[in-house]
Amino acid sequence: MAPKSFEDMFACSPASLTKLRASHAPHASPAASHARDYSPIAFPSMRRDDEDERARAVAGAFDDMFACSPASLKKMRGSAVERASGGVGTPTGTPTRPTASREDLASAFGDMFLASPASLKKMRATNTAVTGTKARERGDGFGSPLRYDGDANAAEPKKEAVSFSEMFASSPSDLAKMRRSDVGGAARGSNVEVAKVAVDARERTNAFAGMFASSPADLAKMRGRSQSSISYAEGRHGASDRFQVIAPDFQAMFSSSPSDLKNLRSASSSSRKRLGDEADRFEVTYLLLAPCEAAAREKVLEICLEQTVELPASLVPEGTWIREHVVGRLESLTKPKTGPHARRPDAWNAIVSYHADTAGGELTQLVNVIFGNTSMKENVMVVDIELPRTMLREYPGPRFGVHGLRRLLRVPEGPLVMTALKPMGLSSQELAEIAYGFAKGGIDIIKDDHGLADQPYSPYDERVRMCAAAVARANAETGRNVLYAPCINAPAHLIISRAHAARQAGAGAVLMIPGITGLDAMRELAADPSFNLPIIAHPALLGCMLGGGSTNRIAGFSHEVLLGLLPRLAGADATVFPSFGGRFGFSVDECKAINVGCTRVMGDLPAILPSPGGGMTLERIAQMREVYGPDLLLLIGGSLYSHSENLVDGARHFMKLAGRKELYGPLECPHDGYRGHTM
Template sequence: MSERIEADYLIETPVEPERAAEAMAGEQSSGTFVPVPGETPELRERSAARVEALEVIGEVAEPSLGGGAVGERYRRAKVTLSWPMGNIGPSIPNLVATVAGNLFELRQFSGLRLCDIRLPRAFGEAYPGPRFGIEGTRRLSGVDEGPLIGTIVKPSVGFGPEETAALAGELARAGIDFIKDDELQSDGPNCPFDDRARAVMRVLNDHAEKTGKKVMFAFNLTGEVDEMRRRHDLLLELGATCAMVSLNSVGFAGFLAFSRHSELPIHAHRCGWGYLSRAEMLGWDYTAWSKLWRLAGADHMHVNGLRNKFSEGDASVVASALSVGTPLWDDKPCVAMPVFSSGQTAVQAAETFRRVGHADCIHAAGGGIMAHPDGPEAGVASLREAWEAARSGVAAEDYAASHPALKGALEAFG
């Protein structure tokens, strides 16, 4: 394994792509816009970033982004840069500054996107990776095979602790495996975190005593570091089995401070992902972004869902789901469980299974469960039956002939 950090980019530039790539390498390592005293050949050999590969793939007539240099044409290219580990050591916050720092602002570029990252094994020694992942999530939820059928508390905000607990109890009786707070529900005066956690876990613990199944509830404990740690400790005391964190809200340093403290699976929510990714020629690809959060300790990672309510296309969703199951290293894979959500119903199960190729996931449906014409219990059953059909190689429509919950869902949502 190379002891250099590598990053792949998609660039768009009105200047010669080779010159643009060299500007990236210089800006993000030992160089600046003019030669400076002390930047000797020996120093550059030791510390400079290198352009490892460059492939021109096309050109466009208009720039994707404004504010930079202009030209008669704008060529697009795939570029790989590398940096010596000696520049920053195994540090995620400083890695982000290196591979995704000022280069987005360079005048040479009318488009620049970070596509992938490859890291030396020393990063695996420095960071925890997922402590539970797929295996631990299955153990704590009692779901040995197939997806975890999940949902989100809706309305997103507005319920108090007892209303949230009542809904959790209804869903538990309906056979749900997983429930999560909405990312908008935190610790407001209308629904304080501590009161919500106590009320919900009282209901879920009672259900577990009666049935032997403890529903996994991902409580949103996003906050400042001390708040997150204290809330985690309360959840542990109450017998909860999952904590949720909004990644972009707490940042890498905040998340790492929490993940190193946590004894619960961490449900990593990507709210805000659109501002990093929606522009085609600016930002991050999910593959690169999610690798760092997996390394930092995320056990579950949201990947959107097929035919979702947002702007992301299905091919991107599938690529994201596959990426979180791709090992970082053979001896430390850092694999996370993908979470499909956003406008999901039983209708998407067959295609999700076909395109992803496995059922090691959480399939979370809000309206797809709560709005089932025969009620939430039928909504839960419809998703489970849809996945049973998909995993058995039976068309959903054929399976629905003898499974009324699935039939109702296909008629209502198909």
């Protein structure tokens, strides 16, 4: 396994830490950890004969926090306070961890920074959870599992170590150089020059808490700010022209609730670099109904206020800074020129711009500003959004897109084809046999039906493992690279861990349902370089957020925005939607609009594949190819199952109708005159 580093933990959000924990053996609970034997962890500054206890105190504290969910941390904080005060929860005869000096702490930071996940696992395995520490006498409300020696240590020499500000400001390649230099550069024999700082571990700051709780995208934003959120002692250079860094305090992280951690991240907002200039505003086009232009303008002003400050206009009068820079601004008000409402005298298209800072660089807040409260008002619909490049850079977008998926599947031209494993109620073994048949026949992507989750008749882990193995066996026999995409419809705290478990089990992609688990969960996974698998978006539940339809309802989002632009912005590589002529009533124009949302220019974001489905039959393939063009991902389910009991023959028939030439893999021989694989 390729080695990884403390960078993984450094880059993770609290939810993403689950994936790191899932890759190692389960961590014992604090109550059960007493039974484990201590074994010393060597820190560069410590002697094994008399410093083992301090080493365990430091590493154990990291261990406890790293292994716990926010709920578990809350319980630990409560029990720590009770034990420190001599409450009932104090176990009889429980040993108390010794203190950890500043030098110990700095050494521990260095070891964690250099360690691979395997090494961290060993550290965790040799230490127990906190059991008897006392609250620090600094006025804190919580007892930390780690306390520092008092002022008696003031004369101790400070340990030279790569600082957290260095790590915070460095690119992944720079971090790799730091790791190779082994915290000390030339002193350890490395020819890589790494800056060192003097660490004073007694000082407290919340900087590391914010870093630890941030997603990779958040860290990228922090690095781009004009000032680091790391505090520098009085901002002065020392005699050796180095900043005196206030070392992060793990107690702050340990004693903070999730909402507190959010506040820690935003504490340095006053120094945050603005996302864009006044010209870099994003625009939302609303379709609305009003009897006259004056009424339309009044309604637009209500939208501008509602979507930002939620105050009446009298409290944010024209000429004030908030009114000019925060409240939305009407850019144009026109009559619709196309579409079903073009001839309605009461229909208006209003383009409203918002300053980039109102979204804060977060997808969740962007969607909130676009439509939040106004979504509950009648006769208003979001029909388009336009984001400047300065904002598009805040979102990773698709990791693969059209061209990346074609390279991965080794299909340079022609429509791609996909089917679904169904029905719910089959065992994992039965679903795996179906997956093998479709993969053997050459279906490019075999996804879970979106209703497959973690049901007792086909548990998630078991199903993923068996279906991925079945597809891999078929690929080995055909020479293709068919992808299996399990459905990641999971509770919030399991989304990331299930996705990484699928990758580790051999899945080649994942199916996500942003209408249920959220667009930002998909964005977080797409932004994770360690995941690096295609993501397919499924539209379940999004129908209640759609306008248009057979009654031309003016509400919700347009098809182009909700099923095209937003999934693409959030990192989907393909978006599934009901095609015209199926069982859901989408019109040809609405489906064409989704295709436009998948492919139109959006800064540097790659185009993604439209995946029309929803009751499509094999007989409709020719019409869909004509409407959507060559870059599409055809989704046929029930019709393919009913075509033939021989799934391999049915799959090849599907590919033939899609216009595919390579009906056999490079390791197969044609049996019926069809052309073999030519790549």
